[in-house]
Amino acid sequence: MMLIPENEVLKQELKGVAERYDNKRSALMPMLQMVQSRHSRISEFAMQVIADMLDIHPVEVHGVVSFYSFLNSEPKGRFIIRLCRTISCSMQNKDRVARQLENDLGIEFGQTTGDGKFTLEWTNCLGHCDEGPALLVNDKIHVKLTPEKVHDILEECRSTFGLHAAQKKEGGNH
Amino acid sequence: MTQILKTGKELDALREKLKKQRESVKQTITICGGTGCHGYGCQKVIDAFRQELASRKLEKEVELRVSGCHGFCERGPLALLAPSGIFYQRIDVADVPAIIEKTVMKGELIDKLLYVLEDGKKAAHEKEVPFYARQNRLVFANNQRINADSIEDYIAVGGYAALPKALAMKPEAVIDEVKKAGLRGRGGGGFPTGRKWETVRKAQPGEKRYVICNADEGDPGAYMDRSLLEGNPHSVIEGMVIGAYAIGANEGYIYVRNEYPLAVKNARIALDKAREMGLIGKNILGSGFDFDIIISRGGGAFVCGESTALMASLEGKIGEPRAKYIHTAEYGLWNKPSCLNNVETWANVPMIINNGSEWYSKIGTATSKGTKIFSVVGKIKNTGLVEVPMGVKLREIIFDMGGGIPNGKKFKAVQTGGPSGGCIPESLLDLPVDFDELTKAGSMMGSGGLIVMDENTCMVDIARYFTEFLSEESCGKCVPCREGVRHMLEILNRICKGEGKAGDVELLEEMSEAITDASLCALGGTAPNPVLSTIRYFRNEYDAHILEKRCPAGACKALINYSVIDKNCTGCTACARVCPTQAAVATDKPAQGAIKGKVNPKLKMHKIIDEKCIRCNMCFEACKYDAVQIK
Ligand SMILES: Cc1cc2nc3c(=O)[nH]c(=O)nc-3n(C[C@H](O)[C@H](O)[C@H](O)COP(=O)(O)O)c2cc1C
Ligand code: SF4
Ligand code: FES
Ligand code: FES
Numbered sequence: 170m171m172l173i174p175e176n177e178v179l180k181q182e183l184k185g186v187a188e189r190y191d192n193k194r195s196a197l198m199p200m201l202q203m204v205q206s207r208h209s210r211i212s213e214f215a216m217q218v219i220a221d222m223l224d225i226h227p228v229e230v231h232g233v234v235s236f237y238s239f240l241n242s243e244p245k246g247r248f249i250i251r252l253c254r255t256i257s258c259s260m261q262n263k264d265r266v267a268r269q270l271e272n273d274l275g276i277e278f279g280q281t282t283g284d285g286k287f288t289l290e291w292t293n294c295l296g297h298c299d300e301g302p303a304l305l306v307n308d309k310i311h312v313k314l315t316p317e318k319v320h321d322i323l324e325e326c327r328s329t330f331g332l333h334a335a336q337k338k339e340g341g342n343h
Numbered sequence: 344m345t346q347i348l349k350t351g352k353e354l355d356a357l358r359e360k361l362k363k364q365r366e367s368v369k370q371t372i373t374i375c376g377g378t379g380c381h382g383y384g385c386q387k388v389i390d391a392f393r394q395e396l397a398s399r400k401l402e403k404e405v406e407l408r409v410s411g412c413h414g415f416c417e418r419g420p421l422a423l424l425a426p427s428g429i430f431y432q433r434i435d436v437a438d439v440p441a442i443i444e445k446t447v448m449k450g451e452l453i454d455k456l457l458y459v460l461e462d463g464k465k466a467a468h469e470k471e472v473p474f475y476a477r478q479n480r481l482v483f484a485n486n487q488r489i490n491a492d493s494i495e496d497y498i499a500v501g502g503y504a505a506l507p508k509a510l511a512m513k514p515e516a517v518i519d520e521v522k523k524a525g526l527r528g529r530g531g532g533g534f535p536t537g538r539k540w541e542t543v544r545k546a547q548p549g550e551k552r553y554v555i556c557n558a559d560e561g562d563p564g565a566y567m568d569r570s571l572l573e574g575n576p577h578s579v580i581e582g583m584v585i586g587a588y589a590i591g592a593n594e595g596y597i598y599v600r601n602e603y604p605l606a607v608k609n610a611r612i613a614l615d616k617a618r619e620m621g622l623i624g625k626n627i628l629g630s631g632f633d634f635d636i637i638i639s640r641g642g643g644a645f646v647c648g649e650s651t652a653l654m655a656s657l658e659g660k661i662g663e664p665r666a667k668y669i670h671t672a673e674y675g676l677w678n679k680p681s682c683l684n685n686v687e688t689w690a691n692v693p694m695i696i697n698n699g700s701e702w703y704s705k706i707g708t709a710t711s712k713g714t715k716i717f718s719v720v721g722k723i724k725n726t727g728l729v730e731v732p733m734g735v736k737l738r739e740i741i742f743d744m745g746g747g748i749p750n751g752k753k754f755k756a757v758q759t760g761g762p763s764g765g766c767i768p769e770s771l772l773d774l775p776v777d778f779d780e781l782t783k784a785g786s787m788m789g790s791g792g793l794i795v796m797d798e799n800t801c802m803v804d805i806a807r808y809f810t811e812f813l814s815e816e817s818c819g820k821c822v823p824c825r826e827g828v829r830h831m832l833e834i835l836n837r838i839c840k841g842e843g844k845a846g847d848v849e850l851l852e853e854m855s856e857a858i859t860d861a862s863l864c865a866l867g868g869t870a871p872n873p874v875l876s877t878i879r880y881f882r883n884e885y886d887a888h889i890l891e892k893r894c895p896a897g898a899c900k901a902l903i904n905y906s907v908i909d910k911n912c913t914g915c916t917a918c919a920r921v922c923p924t925q926a927a928v929a930t931d932k933p934a935q936g937a938i939k940g941k942v943n944p945k946l947k948m949h950k951i952i953d954e955k956c957i958r959c960n961m962c963f964e965a966c967k968y969d970a971v972q973i974k
Contacts, residue, residue, distance in 0.1 A: 236644065256805075256812075260722065293602075294602075296603060297378065309604075
């Protein structure tokens with residue numbers, strides 16, 4: 170089997186998305202979202218490649234990445250846990266869930282665990298306000314959280330770590 | 344095998360065939376497979392039904408349908424049996440064999456799966472459950488009649504019937520029909536939909552134009568768009584095709600927020616199926632009209648729900664709004680005429696074409712037609728989605744369908760209209776839900792989120808909360824919104840900490856005016872609404888915080904203390920066990936409170952050490968003897 174350097178793979182993948190949008194600027198978000206979902210971050214290299222392909226200044230790509238909260242250039246954990254901090258969830262005791270997450274993972278919101286597995290973040294309403302508190306683990310929603318449930322969710326993540334990494338390869342965005 | 348439909352006739356023939364197929368099965372069991380019920384493990388219940396039906400060789404006679412959200416997620420997993428109409432709730436995997444054995448095969452009811460009414464009686468059918476009984480489900484009705492990922496189901500229940508009808512009309516006649524129906528935008532502003540379509544149709548003759556579906560649903564507490572897109576995506580798509588035909592667009596976008604993975608998935612499946620059958624794509628149903636739709640995912644920015652920001656985001660730019668004097672209807676996406684409507688707005692369109700504007704305009708009030716879906720959340724017994732005709736009173740939604748406030752607490756306010764809406768007090772609960780009436784009361788319809796608050800909710804804290812939300816979501820382009828809202832937040836933070844000064848309220852009011860006047864988009868323009876409406880109706884709470892350094896609702900952490908009422912404390916240790924900081928501890932005094940009528944002096948009275956207390960409220964919730972007080 171021939172080994173293709175990772176950067177080349179990335180370029181090929183990006184080219185596919187760009188072509189679907191006629192290499193127009195509207196390809197930018199889909200390209201960024203693809204990189205984000207496959208690599209958990211958007212590296213300087215990726216931003217440069219995208220800028221070249223769409224013929225725009227890298228600064229513009231940077232601007233877009235920093236504007237949207239679901240895009241990031243800094244490395245983040247394999248599992249990004251986003252807890253809803255919006256009003257209905259607050260009224261349903263999200264603080265307790267937050268404390269459990271922090272205690273269990275040993276990090277605060279906005280941080281990533283040392284082993285690179287988990288990142289803890291706040292998010293706005295996830296549209297499950299009738300059964301809060303709610304959180305997203307990557308693309309998966311969990312509702313009616315209790316401290317006990319948090320424990321189970323984290324355990325599930327820990328045990329599917331290898332599996333999840335393998336699934337990432339197929340589960341594209343577009 | 345998928346059939347490519349070349350004419351409306353072929354579509355009708357297919358519908359007849361599918362209807363017959365549906366009628367040929369003797370019974371159906373519909374399980375809600377919406378995201379909400381998934382949270383309660385409906386997948387396991389679905390699997391169990393499949394297995395049970397297979398092992399009894401009943402698959403041919405009993406059809407299992409997995410539908411989208413029924414709106415009553417709180418009681419999930421749910422099952423609806425046809426033709427008996429029996430409604431089961433809170434189903435467990437273990438109940439499945441009995442449901443087949445007793446109910447499906449013998450028609451017997453299983454008592455413990457029935458919904459319990461207020462008076463203790465049990466309801467066997469949806470229509471006996473107050474939550475459903477008072478609703479008028481038009482847009483939402485098909486959610487529970489179809490498999491969310493089956494275009495055949497949608498067609499069988501009458502879906503895509505409006506499309507050939509519209510394609511046979513002149514585009515102007517379609518617009519006219521929508522205008523006469525009186526449909527207004529469900530995304531917040533309530534702008535007349537037909538008029539918007541007409542503007543887009545007439546703008547920049549000869550140029551390309553676009554239709555866009557706004558599925559960015561960012562308002563806290565609102566999730567009807569998610570449920571529609573997840574549960575019945577074809578109704579939205581059909582509406583968009585009709586709209587595109589009316590305004591002369593060949594390209595459309597659905598802009599979905601990133602937080603809604605299942606909505607993205609189901610919409611994508613629906614588009615693929617519709618394309619395969621020739622219901623979108625080239626020469627739709629032989630009409631010569633071409634139209635296709637692309638899904639675009641947002642990046643997690645609230646402001647992108649605003650029309651100009653949304654279009655900037657679609658173009659691959661930072662989601663910043665632009666000045667309103669250029670209308671997106673004329674110069675929108677890539678500066679071309681663009682028609683942006685909300686998910687629910689689009690889903691109303693097929694119904695109007697099917698039944699006619701006259702039928703539609705009879706529903707609702709003089710200026711607000713049709714139905715509206717509300718999400719009822721917060722301190723309320725029955726949370727969920729309700730669809731009611733416009734003009735229904737808020738009181739009916741909250742008390743009749745919603746069942747009122749739980750735990751014997753008193754109602755205080757309901758927040759409508761999302762972060763740019765306002766709080767409505769008890770005295771205005773007889774207000775009809777109507778675009779104009781709600782605006783007059785200082786709130787707005789918004790996207791339909793109703794957040795109910797009880798006596799323990801502090802209204803200053805709520806205002807602070809929404810202001811914080813908006814301060815974080817301001818795109819930062821204009822100074823009044825960016826700096827002004829942040830400054831208002833600082834004042835509110837101070838008030839909640841007990842550091843408010845006389846004159847703060849007046850200062851907030853002054854700033855509100857400046858921000859409203861000078862902001863570019865409606866986010867800034869309406870940002871002061873939560874503050875203004877709470878000042879208007881709950882001024883006394885502001886005064887208590889500022890002048891007496893007291894939070895009447897007992898919610899603002901800096902202004903309250905937790906303590907134990909000695910004579911009530913039974914020494915049960917519940918508080919000490921839950922307290923995360925060991926602030927709740929046993930004293931060496933004997934307990935005075937009685938457990939089941941008996942005082943046990945061997946147990947120790949407890950106390951709360953104020954310096955250690957982080958006011959997490961856990962002891963208050965844990966104590967069963969009302970021995971923890973907040974002051
Ligand atoms: C800050 C802000 C956020 C908005 N968010 C949404 C939204 O999430 N969904 C929506 O349909 N409309 C939203 N709107 C309203 C849209 O700008 C627009 O008016 C609406 O999508 C038009 O569709 P309609 O006429 O069908 O209501 C928002 C407006 C503002 C100012
Ligand atoms: S009002 Fe606020 S959100 Fe709107 S454009 Fe100005 S800064 Fe951005
Ligand atoms: S408020 Fe948390 S999901 Fe809506
Ligand atoms: S998801 Fe099942 S009722 Fe809403």
